[in-house]
Amino acid sequence: MPFLSDSLSRVKPSPSIAITTLAGELRAAGRDVIGLSAGEPDFDTPDNIKAAAIKAIEEGKTKYTAPDGIIELKRAICDKFQRDNGLSYTPEQVSVGTGGKQILYNALMATLNPGDEVIIPAPYWVSYPDMVRLAGGTPVIVEGQLETGFKITAEQLEQAITPRTKWLIFNSPSNPTGAGYRADELKALTDVLMRHPQVWVMTDDMYEHLVFGDFTFCTPAEIEPGLYERTLTCNGVSKAYAMTGWRIGYAAGPKELIAAMRKVQSQSTSNPCSISQWATVEALEGPQDYIETSKEAFVRRRDLVVDMLNQIDGVTCPVPDGAFYVYPSIKGLIGRTSPAGTAISDDEAFAKALLAEADVAVVHGAAFGLSPNFRVSYAASDDTLREACRRIQSFCASLR
Numbered sequence: 554m555p556f557l558s559d560s561l562s563r564v565k566p567s568p569s570i571a572i573t574t575l576a577g578e579l580r581a582a583g584r585d586v587i588g589l590s591a592g593e594p595d596f597d598t599p600d601n602i603k604a605a606a607i608k609a610i611e612e613g614k615t616k617y618t619a620p621d622g623i624i625e626l627k628r629a630i631c632d633k634f635q636r637d638n639g640l641s642y643t644p645e646q647v648s649v650g651t652g653g654k655q656i657l658y659n660a661l662m663a664t665l666n667p668g669d670e671v672i673i674p675a676p677y678w679v680s681y682p683d684m685v686r687l688a689g690g691t692p693v694i695v696e697g698q699l700e701t702g703f704k705i706t707a708e709q710l711e712q713a714i715t716p717r718t719k720w721l722i723f724n725s726p727s728n729p730t731g732a733g734y735r736a737d738e739l740k741a742l743t744d745v746l747m748r749h750p751q752v753w754v755m756t757d758d759m760y761e762h763l764v765f766g767d768f769t770f771c772t773p774a775e776i777e778p779g780l781y782e783r784t785l786t787c788n789g790v791s792k793a794y795a796m797t798g799w800r801i802g803y804a805a806g807p808k809e810l811i812a813a814m815r816k817v818q819s820q821s822t823s824n825p826c827s828i829s830q831w832a833t834v835e836a837l838e839g840p841q842d843y844i845e846t847s848k849e850a851f852v853r854r855r856d857l858v859v860d861m862l863n864q865i866d867g868v869t870c871p872v873p874d875g876a877f878y879v880y881p882s883i884k885g886l887i888g889r890t891s892p893a894g895t896a897i898s899d900d901e902a903f904a905k906a907l908l909a910e911a912d913v914a915v916v917h918g919a920a921f922g923l924s925p926n927f928r929v930s931y932a933a934s935d936d937t938l939r940e941a942c943r944r945i946q947s948f949c950a951s952l953r
């Protein structure tokens with residue numbers, strides 16, 4: 554009898570966490586490695602949010618809470634959805650979890666049976682397919698291409714739907730590409746979903762506030778109110794307020810689904826950290842100027858990185874609409890050889906050689922389901938990004 558579970562055998566560890574850990578080890582061994590593999594803002598959590606956490610500790614708000622969140626936070630989340638997305642929810646329709654990741658995981662655990670299919674547009678956030686597998690479902694990958702701005706079309710979605718399709722996981726702006734669906738593009742997808750009442754939408758709006766230029770964020774239940782009863786709108790404070798370590802994510806949707814997710818959470822983590830919940834009340838209800846300040850920095854960094862990567866012969870780097878990632882294609886480099894003799898046969902070989910020979914850590918495209926590409930997280934200082942792009946430029950120029 555195997556000791557480890559069958560469901561675990563279907564899952565691989567997060568590649569971005571693995572590369573970030575390796576970069577940390579190399580740095581500890583004295584190498585001057587620049588890490589652009591982690592998906593977290595390099596800014597500190599705003600002071601008003603930290604102060605709210607300290608106040609919560611001093612006031613003794615340090616005990617268990619309701620499994621899926623304190624009422625004060627649920628009310629703040631309802632206000633946020635109304636204010637930012639025009640969506641009306643009551644606190645019973647809201648779930649708070651230990652990060653956006655746990656929210657998505659709870660929803661999949663609460664709903665998937667063996668054989669249930671979940672449509673995941675690629676390139677996707679690394680965790681979606683593995684979370685689906687862990688919950689016993691089957692990921693169905695639909696590829697967006699460089700030529701379509703990394704977005705899927707209505708026709709592709711229509712073709713992927715079967716009677717066993719339970720969810721579409723939708724993420725815009727996307728990790729890893731930063732691509733965002735405009736209202737008309739999203740409407741084309743929701744029109745398809747309206748014809749298939751068995752399909753629910755899990756929308757991961759984690760990068761809602763990190764959108765640039767004339768791009769306007771939109772979310773499925775807002776674009777198609779007919780989907781409200783079968784949409785779980787997920788979000789969190791990790792990226793928007795530089796709170797990755799606080800571990801708070803949240804979602805709103807139909808009461809029955811929220812109750813089922815509560816059951817999963819009550820038998821796993823019990824409740825998200827009480828102190829972080831109070832800090833999140835302040836994040837959502839307090840001054841919002843951090844969002845604009847961080848956005849300015851991210852636009853500047855995006856432009857710097859896109860510009861420097863596009864100067865490389867063999868690399869094509871599209872301009873993303875949001876988030877803090879770029880996802881350049883290295884099609885023109887495949888088949889070359891590095892100075893140390895590594896054959897650049899695919900994007901994984903490229904990322905490994907870049908780390909080994911040029912001390913820059915990025916994540917290879919295969920991890921996100923679309924190759925040959927790599928993901929750069931530009932949540933780093935301008936100077937660090939400039940130096941990293943210089944190293945990538947000279948590494949690519951050295952390939953023969």
Ligand SMILES: Cc1ncc(COP(=O)(O)O)c(C=O)c1O
Pocket residue numbers: 592651652653654655678724727728757759789790791797800801802
């Ligand atoms: C698209 C997307 N969804 C969810 C998450 C998870 O966020 P959290 O740190 O709140 O669990 C991430 C984090 O990288 C992400 O990129």
